[in-house]
Amino acid sequence: MGSYSDLNTPERILLGPGPSMVPPQVLRAMAHPVMGHLDPQFLTVMNEVQDLLRYVFQTKNPLTLPISGTGSAAMEACIANFIEPGDRILIGVNGYFGERLCDMASRYGAVVQRLDKPWGEAFDPQEIEDALRKQPAKILALVHAETSTGALTPVDGMAEIAHKHGALLLVDCVTSLGGIPLKIDEWDIDIAYSCSQKCLSCPPGLGPLTVGARAREALHKRKTKVPNFYLDLSMIERYWGEEHAYHHTAPISMNFALREALRLVQDEGLENRYKRHQQNANSLWKGLEDIGLKMFVPLQHRLPTLTVVTIPEGVDEADVRKRLLNEYNIEIASGFGMLKGKVWRIGLMGYSSRQENIDLLVSALARILAK
Amino acid sequence: MGSYSDLNTPERILLGPGPSMVPPQVLRAMAHPVMGHLDPQFLTVMNEVQDLLRYVFQTKNPLTLPISGTGSAAMEACIANFIEPGDRILIGVNGYFGERLCDMASRYGAVVQRLDKPWGEAFDPQEIEDALRKQPAKILALVHAETSTGALTPVDGMAEIAHKHGALLLVDCVTSLGGIPLKIDEWDIDIAYSCSQKCLSCPPGLGPLTVGARAREALHKRKTKVPNFYLDLSMIERYWGEEHAYHHTAPISMNFALREALRLVQDEGLENRYKRHQQNANSLWKGLEDIGLKMFVPLQHRLPTLTVVTIPEGVDEADVRKRLLNEYNIEIASGFGMLKGKVWRIGLMGYSSRQENIDLLVSALARILAK
DSSP: OOOOOOOOOOOOEEOSSSOOOOOHHHHHHHTSOOOOTTOHHHHHHHHHHHHHHHHHHTOOOSEEEEESSOHHHHHHHHHHTTOOTTOEEEEEESSHHHHHHHHHHHHTTOEEEEEEOOTTOOOOHHHHHHHHHHSOOSEEEEESBOTTTOBBOOOTTHHHHHHHTTOEEEEEOTTTTTTSOOOTTTTTOSEEEOOSSSTTOOOSSOEEEEEOHHHHHHHHTOSSOOSOSTTOHHHHHHHHSTTOOOSSOOOHHHHHHHHHHHHHHHHHOHHHHHHHHHHHHHHHHHHHHHTTOEESSOGGGBOSSEEEEEOOTTOOHHHHHHHHHHHHOEEOEEOOGGGTTTEEEEEOOGGGOOHHHHHHHHHHHHHHHHO | OOOOOOOOOOOOEEOSSSOOOOOHHHHHHHTSOOOOTTOHHHHHHHHHHHHHHHHHHTOOOSEEEEESSOHHHHHHHHHHTTOOTTOEEEEEESSHHHHHHHHHHHHTTOEEEEEEOOTTOOOOHHHHHHHHHHSOOSEEEEESBOTTTOBBOOOTTHHHHHHHTTOEEEEEOTTTTTTSOOOTTTTTOSEEEOOSSSTTOOOSSOEEEEEOHHHHHHHHTOSSOOSOSTTOHHHHHHHHSTTOOOSSOOOHHHHHHHHHHHHHHHHHOHHHHHHHHHHHHHHHHHHHHHTTOEESSOGGGBOSSEEEEEOOTTOOHHHHHHHHHHHHOEEOEEOOGGGTTTEEEEEOOGGGOOHHHHHHHHHHHHHHHHO
């Protein structure tokens, strides 16, 4: 085996579905000297991270913390802790992450009821209510912002329907938290999870989640042990709570980064941040339309944080992405699953959501597509 | 909620059971701008991390990679992927991490056979062979270096016994990898896992593991789906392999850090590193004995990476640790489980294993204990 030299990586303009670009303050926070995970000063950092997460989730839920893994780990924590073998879960599937929820839930022994819809469309309250009326479930799971399609399913009002039929509402907020309005308490969402690397602009590696009183009670009433040690919330909440009972060693540096990223969200203010994401999305959509491109999702359900663009006839989509990366240092993403080869996915999330990035991308795309 | 200022954390001398201190080069690598997880340049980093992990594990196993979670996640990956309901596992329990293996294995439906031994003692090949002869198992799990007790169980020769009785050998190398000799291929170990934050001196957040051909075949022959999505190695190996099939988003910055930490191990050379850890441990033991302290583990089975010290009669152990932290900025750890209140745990791992740290600790302890 060879001998390696220092890390030498380029600085990219990250306009894919995540990770988004990370502000220099967050990179600097991550480079702070590491401390022990039970050091009183680190316990303060943990409390601050939880307090700031409650701010971005707009909740008072005590059980609000980052899982020590990526968004996929937080997603699995939300399934593993609330499903017992034989429990019914109704999952809205209108993209890849709905599919993934079905896969995960079935691994934990759930009876999965799929509610399918073409990729790119959104669910409305009526069809959810109809499905629950036909067959009640313990959990109703919806993807707020589908990262695979760019479609937004409004979740305000869904909790009322879920609760009426005795279900808990679980929401995937991976591509919405910190970028578009999401009000856990006001909308009465029981369980929600997200990731660090999208609209929060922290590097990937942590998975924020929040659990409300109703769901917490269900967790404490489980008849069986959670069949997953690492993601067992009854242990994790004791580690993050007053007791600080050892469960694993928190990723210290990643928590430094998350604290700083969340602090920057608080500095900007959530409302300002939502406005910035929406305004920059409008600007991107206009820019792309001006050079003849079409958006995949109708305006009504289109996510501002992740724009999915239909690839024009006769264009080699992979070549365009390759040229963007190699000639302009810009990353955008391909479609996947049933949208593979049909769309590009362009993220404007967190620190990446800036007018200068839009201008760079649109002019680069115009030049590449003209040839 | 209040408004927060910049992160302001102290620089500690970390002499606990991990995290150990992180070299400035590793902190700098972690602060590199983030890039996409499918960026060709990040794929290169992934390949380099795997190559360097094979060096520290002393293996050619293709399936060698860091789990995107802490050492506890890597431990669980090694259980979740190799246990199917009803499988027998023989676990050597001589400390807390043996207990944890029992807990995890039972969550996955294993029939757990415990081989108990007092905390602080080590297993010898004969008693393992006797246990397997009495009742064969699919997996024999041993903790190489028990972080809760400071005892080392030699694992050279254990694979032969396991294989003779049809078992795979699984080894916990959390407190040994990169600090004391560990030869996966030469010792024919089938499955091994570790963490990033101990003898490798990378921050916590990644869990290196390696799987040999025999175990990989067992993985591919499973009859049931792995009941854990995030840790499903058949998916993770496709993400880390040639195909780079999407499974989750790798923690980019943590992988930058791990690459640099491993590169520093390679620069020093494994043999030199083992020697440094042993010499510094000898120096610490002498220093502690000189001030009247006694080691908990007999020399024969004493770990050089983590020294467990018996607390002298009449000493308020928590007060001593508090004074070390507040007056000298030094972290050491308490005992836990059945050693709570009875011992201190002092780590000399990776970048923390330096003579100046030993001198600082011993003189500070002498001063505190004299009063």
